[in-house]
Each structure stands twice: as structure tokens, then as C-alpha cells.
Amino acid sequence: MLTEFFATFGFGPGGWGPSMLTAAAMTLAVALAGFGFGALVGILGAWAKVAGGAALRTAADAYTTMLRGIPDLLVIYLFYFGSSSVMTPIARLFGASGFISLPGFLAGALAIGVVSGAYHTEVFRGAYLAVARGEIEAALASGMRRMLMFRRIVAPLALRYAVPGLGNVWQLVLKESALVSVTGLVEIMRQAQIGAGSTRQPFTFFFAAAVLYFVISSVSGWALGRVELRSRRGLRIA
Amino acid sequence: MDLPFLYTTLLTLLPGVPLTLKLAFSSVAAGAVLALLLALCRLSGVWPLAAFARAYVFVFRSTPLLVQIFLIYYGLGQFRAVRLSALWPILREPYWCAVIALTLNTAAFATEIIRGGLRSVPPGQIEAARACGMGTALRFRRIVLPLAVRQALPGYGNEVILMVKATALASTITLLEVTGLAAKLISETYRAIEVFIVAGAIYLLINFVITRIIQLLEYAISPHLRPPPFPVIAEKGGTA
Numbered sequence: 001m002l003t004e005f006f007a008t009f010g011f012g013p014g015g016w017g018p019s020m021l022t023a024a025a026m027t028l029a030v031a032l033a034g035f036g037f038g039a040l041v042g043i044l045g046a047w048a049k050v051a052g053g054a055a056l057r058t059a060a061d062a063y064t065t066m067l068r069g070i071p072d073l074l075v076i077y078l079f080y081f082g083s084s085s086v087m088t089p090i091a092r093l094f095g096a097s098g099f100i101s102l103p104g105f106l107a108g109a110l111a112i113g114v115v116s117g118a119y120h121t122e123v124f125r126g127a128y129l130a131v132a133r134g135e136i137e138a139a140l141a142s143g144m145r146r147m148l149m150f151r152r153i154v155a156p157l158a159l160r161y162a163v164p165g166l167g168n169v170w171q172l173v174l175k176e177s178a179l180v181s182v183t184g185l186v187e188i189m190r191q192a193q194i195g196a197g198s199t200r201q202p203f204t205f206f207f208a209a210a211v212l213y214f215v216i217s218s219v220s221g222w223a224l225g226r227v228e229l230r231s232r233r234g235l236r237i238a
Numbered sequence: 239m240d241l242p243f244l245y246t247t248l249l250t251l252l253p254g255v256p257l258t259l260k261l262a263f264s265s266v267a268a269g270a271v272l273a274l275l276l277a278l279c280r281l282s283g284v285w286p287l288a289a290f291a292r293a294y295v296f297v298f299r300s301t302p303l304l305v306q307i308f309l310i311y312y313g314l315g316q317f318r319a320v321r322l323s324a325l326w327p328i329l330r331e332p333y334w335c336a337v338i339a340l341t342l343n344t345a346a347f348a349t350e351i352i353r354g355g356l357r358s359v360p361p362g363q364i365e366a367a368r369a370c371g372m373g374t375a376l377r378f379r380r381i382v383l384p385l386a387v388r389q390a391l392p393g394y395g396n397e398v399i400l401m402v403k404a405t406a407l408a409s410t411i412t413l414l415e416v417t418g419l420a421a422k423l424i425s426e427t428y429r430a431i432e433v434f435i436v437a438g439a440i441y442l443l444i445n446f447v448i449t450r451i452i453q454l455l456e457y458a459i460s461p462h463l464r465p466p467p468f469p470v471i472a473e474k475g476g477t478a
Contacts (some may be wrong), residue, residue: 069399069445070438071406081430088428171300175430178302182410189304196312203313210301211310217300 003218012217016195016205021192025211030105031177034112035170041113042120044065049125060121067118072111072176079111080104110179115174123165150152160231167224174217188212240432245435250423253331255400255440261333261405261415265340266398271340273348280353291349303407306343311335311411322468336408344401351397354388356382388459396454401443 009017047095048060067075091100101107125191181189190207196202210217272351280291298306314329323429328334359382409418420437424430457464 025251066438066442069403069442069443071417073402073406073409074420074434074437074441077421077424078434080428081424081428082434085428157438174442175302178304179407181304189308191301192305201316203309203316205413206305206309206313211306213298213305221300 005204008199008201009208010066013209015201018209019191020195020208020212023186023188024216026105026185027174027187027212028175029172030108030185031112031170032176033105033109034116035173037109037113038116038120038169038173041117041165042124043093045121045126048120048123050128052070064118064121068225072115073179073182075115076108076111076179076182079107079114081163083107102186104180104183106121107183108177108185112173112176112180115176116169117119119169119172120166123162123169124158126165127162128154130161131157143183160235163224163228163231167221171217172222174213174220178213239355244430244436247423248431248440250418251419251437251440254419255444257408257413257415258402258405258444261336261340261408261413262338262398262402264371265344265405268337269344269348269401270394272345273352276345276349276408277352277356280349285384295346295349298343303339303343303404305373306409307339307362307407307411309334310339324342325326331415332408332411336405336411336413340401340404340408343404347397347400348394351390351393352386353384354393354443358389359385384459389454391459392458395449395456397446398452402444402448406470 004160007015009015009020045063052060087102088100092117102110108129109193133156135153136149139153144152177187179187181193185217186194188209192205195208196205197206276291276294276413279287280295282288310329311332320326320329329338346456361382364377367381373379403414406417408415409421412418414422414435420433427433
């Protein structure tokens with residue numbers, strides 16, 4: 001059984017090893033892109049919630065409540081098929097025909113970014129609020145401008161408080177990236193489906209997919225733990 | 239905005255709501271029982287049990303739910319033994335596969351929530367119960383569990399919402415709950431934005447109602463945090 005497993009996922013001719021590893025790289029790429037985009041959205045969202053006027057605050061609140069209450073799969077459908085309902089008529093103008101939409105990678109990364117942006121917003125907002133008032137007052141008292149204060153005082157301190165929360169968001173994003181397979185993007189899940197279809201061994205392939213996710217998640221969990229430790233160096237343990 | 243289309247979309251998607259709710263509630267209910275058992279294993283102090291619970295939580299939390307659903311629905315049929323077993327009529331049904339996968343998944347997350355609740359019970363309460371002569375089972379039923387539930391409920395509310403969202407994945411194994419119907423409608427009409435608005439509104443409404451119910455539950459089981467219904471009158475001679 002085990003030899004069979006290794007034969008199936010070998011790197012020789014007919015082995016699925018290389019394609020599964022490429023797919024794992026694709027999963028990492030789409031998850032990282034989504035996470036990065038989500039972080040940008042989150043910074044904007046947190047800024048709107050902390051420093052914005054009534055309208056901005058309401059908009060940011062509506063965004064975070066809505067995105068945290070709607071299934072991620074629906075959001076991915078929105079970006080993948082929704083982009084087609086915008087782009088297909090435009091493409092028609094230029095004489096193209098058929099189904100035209102954002103490529104799976106872009107639609108997936110955008111969807112993941114928009115969903116995780118809601119979680120990022122809360123993480124960054126909490127982290128900002130955790131920065132001690134005294135630090136900000138001291139920066140103001142030393143005559144720092146807002147940008148300088150943000151860059152030198154607020155951002156580094158807030159990032160320290162944000163690290164554990166960001167780790168949680170990353171694990172969420174990683175698992176969410178499996179849903180991007182519905183767009184046809186060949187990441188781990190899609191590759192496993194292809195393999196399962198062509199070899200008629202669905203359990204073997206989905207089990208391999210689970211192992212890949214497990215490894216990525218464990219390794220990044222370990223790395224995040226290291227980052228968290230490092231971000232707290234010089235801090236007294238409360 | 240095309241209101242008649244939104245209305246027909248709503249009428250198309252509403253029949254999916256019962257299935258969404260059924261999936262969510264049956265898996266949350268079964269998952270809670272499993273999670274309580276796992277949390278007890280974890281805190282039992284018997285190392286094989288604790289290690290099993292720890293491994294279970296770790297594995298199910300670090301793989302995507304979609305993989306778990308596919309492993310159960312598409313995967314298990316690969317084995318002849320499963321196909322010939324008495325369980326096959328259940329494991330062949332996408333509905334039951336979805337319920338099983340969702341249950342196993344939510345149990346892992348809920349184990350941690352319940353474990354936190356159980357560990358938050360003040361030792362003094364347990365000692366007091368012991369001092370009254372309560373046995374382990376009675377103490378667990380009357381003292382530990384109620385206090386743990388009260389502590390764990392807010393966290394559990396989040397998990398219920400996550401489960402409602404997770405039922406959307408059942409659409410990937412052919413179940414036509416709200417997301418499944420929405421995906422079908424999108425592929426028929428190519429109007430993803432309108433369908434998304436209606437489906438999203440349905441989920442938001444469901445989740446809003448659930449949050450409210452949980453808030454009411456929280457209120458009901460924490461009378462000690464409420465102000466007394468009438469001003470407490472100082473007892474006679476109680477003035478300092």
C-alpha cells in the first residue's frame with residue numbers, strides 16, 4: 001500500500017510528484033497574494049475605523065460584518081463569474097466571444113484578499129488600540145509629524161501586537177485558498193481532482209492533498225511562532 | 239438595479255435555506271457532543287486519550303474543510319471494503335457525507351472552545367462541591383458543566399456562524415443548498431452580481447438571527463451579571 005502510494009507520487013515517468021509539488025507552489029502563491037492584498041485592505045479598513053469620520057466608519061463596519069457573515073465560496077464566485085459579467089460585454093465590443101473572466105489566479109487572490117481583509121481590519125485595529133497612549137504622547141511631545149510618528153512609533157509597536165492575529169489570518173487564508181479550485185486554477189485541490197479523475201484513486205489523491213496542506217500549515221505555524229517570539233524580544237513577560 | 243430579477247432570484251434561492259439550516263444544525267449538535275468527549279479526553283490526564291484528542295484537533299484544524307469533504311465523499315468509495323460495508327448506503331449520500339465532514343471539522347474547533355470553558359471553572363467551586371460530598375459525575379453535571387458552558391458560549395457562537403458559512407462547501411458535492419442554487423443560477427443567467435447580493439443577504443440574515451439567539455442565551459444564563467431587578471434594601475442595622 002505504502003509502496004503503491006510512493007509509486008503514484010514518484011518523480012519518475014508517470015509519477016504525480018512534480019505536478020503535485022507545482023500545485024503546492026501555486027497554492028502558496030495564491031495564498032500569499034491574497035494575504036498581501038488582504039493586509040492592504042486591512043490597513044485601510046483599520047485606518048477608516050480608527051481615524052475615519054462617521055461615513056468611513058460605517059462603511060468599514062458594514063464591510064467587516066458582511067464579509068465575515070457571507071461564505072467565502074460565494075465571494076469567489078462573485079469575483080470569478082461577476083468579473084465575466086463586466087468583462088464579457090467589453091470583450092464583445094472588440095469582437096471576442098464566449099466566456100471571458102478574470103484569470104482564476106487573479107479572481108482567487110482578489111476574493112481571498114477581500115475576505116481576509118475583513119479579518120485583517122480587526123487585527124490591525126486591535127493592534128493599534130493596544131499601542132500605549134503614552135508612547136504616542138511622547139512622540140508628539142518630541143515634535144514628530146504624523147507620518148514620522150506612524151513610521152517610527154505606531155507601526156512597529158502595532159505590528160508586534162498584530163503578529164499572533166496575523167498568524168491566525170494566514171492559517172485561514174491558506175485553507176481558503178483550497179476554494180479557489182472552483183475557478184479551475186491548478187492549485188493543490190484542483191490537481192488532486194485531476195489526479196483522482198485520471199487514476200480513479202480519489203482517496204489517495206485527496207489524502208496527498210491533505211498531507212500537503214498539513215505540512216504547509218505546520219511549517220508556517222512553526223515559523224510564525226518564531227516570528228512571534230522574535231517580535232516580543234526585550235518585552236517583559238506579563 | 240433589476241428588482242424583478244432580484245425577486246425571482248430570491249424565490250429560486252429560498253428553497254435552499256432549509257437544507258443549509260439542517261446541515262448547520264445537525265453538524266453543530268453532533269459536533270458539540272463529539273467535542274465535549276474530546277475535551278474530556280484532552281483534560282483526562284490519561285496520556286493516550288489526551289494525545290489522541292490533541293492529534294485530532296491538530297489534524298482537522300490544519301487541513302481545509304474542502305479536503306475533508308472530498309476525502310469522505312469521493313475518497314472512501316475507492317475502497318472495496320467500504321463499498322461492501324453496511325455503512326455504504328450512508329457514505330454514498332452526499333448529504334450524510336457533508337454532515338459527517340462538517341461534524342468532524344467543527345468538533346476539532348469546538349474541542350478547544352470547550353476545553354477553555356472547562357479549564358476556566360474556578361478550583362474553589364470544584365472544592366466546594368467536593369466538600370458537599372458530590373461524586374465526580376454529579377459534580378460535573380451540576381457544577382463544572384454549567385459554569386463551563388456559560389464561559390464557552392460566546393466562543394461557541396462564533397463557531398456556529400462559521401459552520402453556517404461552511405455549509406456552502408456542501409455545494410461542491412452536488413448538494414443544492416443556498417450556495418449550490420446560487421452557483422446553478424449564476425451558470426444559467428451569468429448574472430453573478432445580483433445572485434451574490436441575494437445569496438449574501440440570505441446568509442447575513444441567518445447569521446444575524448443566530449447571533450441574536452446566542453445573545454439571548456448568554457443573557458439568560460448569566461443572571462449574576464445583571465443588575466438586580468429592584469434596588470437592594472440595606473438590611474436593618476447594616477449602615478456603617
